[in-house]
Amino acid sequence: MSESGVLVVVRHGETEWSRLGRHTGLTDLPLTPLGEEQARLTGRALAGRSFDLVLTSPLRRALDTAALAGHPDAAVETDLVEWDYGPVEGLTRAEVSRELGHPWTAVEGGVRVPVRSGTQPGLPQWGPGVSDEGELVGDVAARAARVIGRVTPVLRSGGDVLLFAHGHLLRIFACVWLGIAPEVAERLAFGTASRSVLGFERDREALLQWNIAPETLDPAATPDTGRVAVTDRRSPADRRLPVDEARLTAALLDVVGLMDTLRSPGGCPWDAEQTHASLAPYAIEEAHEVAEAAESGDLGALREELGDLLLQVLFHARVAAERPEAEGGFALTQVAEGLAAKLRRRHPHVFPDASGVVTEIDDADGVNRQWDRIKETEKATRGTAGTASVLDGIPESLPALMRAQKVLCRARRADIAVGPDPDAPPTDDEADLGADLLALVARADALGIDAEAALRRQVRSLVAQVRAAESDAFTD
CATH class of the missing domain: 1.10.287.1080 (MazG-like)
Structure with a gap:
């Protein structure tokens, strides 16, 4: 008997509603710029592989994902359309839960629930559009079973199959493939433009790989072009810590x-x-x-x-x-x-910019100077340049020693001469004592010592001495 083929299933790229967590069934939304780039990256991951059968949902987001992934001629299979969510179309899980007064999910609670519809007038609908009642989980599972019946002969003859469809449909599809309850689908995460591989293990239906994400993307698109930058993502084998x-x-x-x-x-x-x-x-x-x-x-x-x-x-x-x-x-x-966008933006010596250029920096001091320049650029973008202080971002609620050292450090990096002379002689009154403490902080900063940590260590030592003395007194 010839070796069986594999079934690769791909979820469509990001849409505006998927980004917001809204249930998107028959509302026919386009991909966002990020979703388009996700689809292209998925296509790169699939490049070089030939498939004997390629099917797609008739919804625009799936069709466009297939085309951008290099399969514009994928055959339309209407049974791959996403779940008709009925009254919960356009609503998030949290919104439905609030209206019902208890936690809810589509798979475990069903969509035929008494809530206001989130469907927005004017948005395009596929086929008959969103129904008043929506589909039962079993209805979606039955459609998945029909698709499985169509692709299984191809797989059993050694051919490979590629499907482009939707999150809930494909999760239920996987459950039907494995012969388990479709309600388990709620426990299967499936990100936008991610792909999974189904096949056979010892001649039984098996889950070979699941939720393989496309290349990591920077979701911050430039306002004028909507272009999305691809980050520098090392393969798992290249990571120091996989x-x-x-x-x-x-x-x-x-x-x-x-x-x-x-x-x-x-x-x-x-x-x-x-x-x-x-x-x-x-x-x-x-x-x-x-x-x-x-x-x-x-x-x-x-x-x-x-x-x-x-x-x-x-x-x-x-x-x-x-x-x-x-x-x-x-x-x-x-x-x-x-956070991801900020880390890339503030580490141009590690991550390439949009043109693929990496900034050359030799040491940690260079990184600090670059960090300050980048923050100034960010302030200019926000329109706060010239009005901001080098001390912005230092919380007043910090412990006094920690805040003092941060202030002194920021001032030193900005070439602002403030603070006492670290070698000034001590005096006895309260004001001078404060000045003495500040001088100690300045000395710690000059030596590269964390004043707060140093003081905490000494306090811990003192605590240990006190507890030892207490223990000795108790045993006596």
């Missing part, structure tokens, strides 16, 4: 989902009533606990404290996501995208 991407993705999605449940109706009352302001003290406390664990050398404690600090990031992002974007709302995705 990343288990599937496990990382699953873990992050899990904690995001847990946070969503805690914050949604039917979740935790305490979590539900928190605000950015009420959460602020916890972020400070957790940051201090991370610092303490890091200095102790206890990696187990550090891992736990980093998780607690990550919770604060997730919590603030979840609270912010409840506001409309027009009012400044954002989700964790925008936080991560902004």
Whole structure:
């Protein structure tokens, strides 16, 4: 018997609604500029492979992904159309959960629920358009089974098949392929323009690879062209510390989902009533606990404290996501995208710019000078150049010694002569004592010593001495 072929399934690239987490069934949206570039990168990953059968959903976002990936002649298969979400079309999971008063997902709760429709008048619809009731999970699974019936003979004869379709449809498709309940689809992450490979293992249907992302992209498109820059992404073999991407993705999605449940109706009352302001003290406390664990050398404690600090990031992002974007709302995705863009922008000596140029820098001092120049450029872009201070961004809530050293360091790098002479003789009154402390901080900064850490170490030593004395007194 000839060796069976493989089935490669590709989710369409990003659309505006997929970016916002809105259920997009039969609303026929185009790809965003990022989605178009994602599709091209997926095409590069598939280049050189021949397929005996290429099928695509009739929806525009799938058709365009197929074309940009190098398969403009893919045959249309109407059974690959995305789930008809009915009344939840255009709504996010969080919006539906709030209206229902309990946590909800499309797969586990179904789409035939009493909520307002998110469908927006004027947007193009495929075929008959979004229905009033929507499809049952079983209806989607039945369509997936029909497609499987069409492609299986090709695969069994040794041919390879390529499908372009949609997130929910393909996740349910994978469940039907494996012969498991379609409800398991809710546990399968499938990113935009990602691809997965189904096939056979010992002559049984198997999942060979899942959720392979396209090249990492910089989602910050230039306003005039909408062009998206591709980042310098090393292959897993080139990384100093390889990343288990599937496990990382699953873990992050899990904690995001847990946070969503805690914050949604039917979740935790305490979590539900928190605000950015009420959460602020916890972020400070957790940051201090991370610092303490890091200095102790206890990696187990550090891992736990980093998780607690990550919770604060997730919590603030979840609270912010409840506001409309027009009012400044954002989700964790925008936080991560902004951070990634900033890291690339501020490290041109590591990551190439849009023209592929990498800045040459010889040492850490050069990196610091470049960092300052880049921040000045960013201020000019925001229209704050000339009005900003070198001290901007140093929180007043920092511990006094830490803030003093940051102020002195910033001033020194800006060639601003401030602060006392580190060698000035000490005096006795309160004002002079403050000056003496500041002089010590200046001396620490000149020597490259972290004054706060040095003081914490001495305080820990003092604490140990006190506790030892207490222990001795107790045993006596």
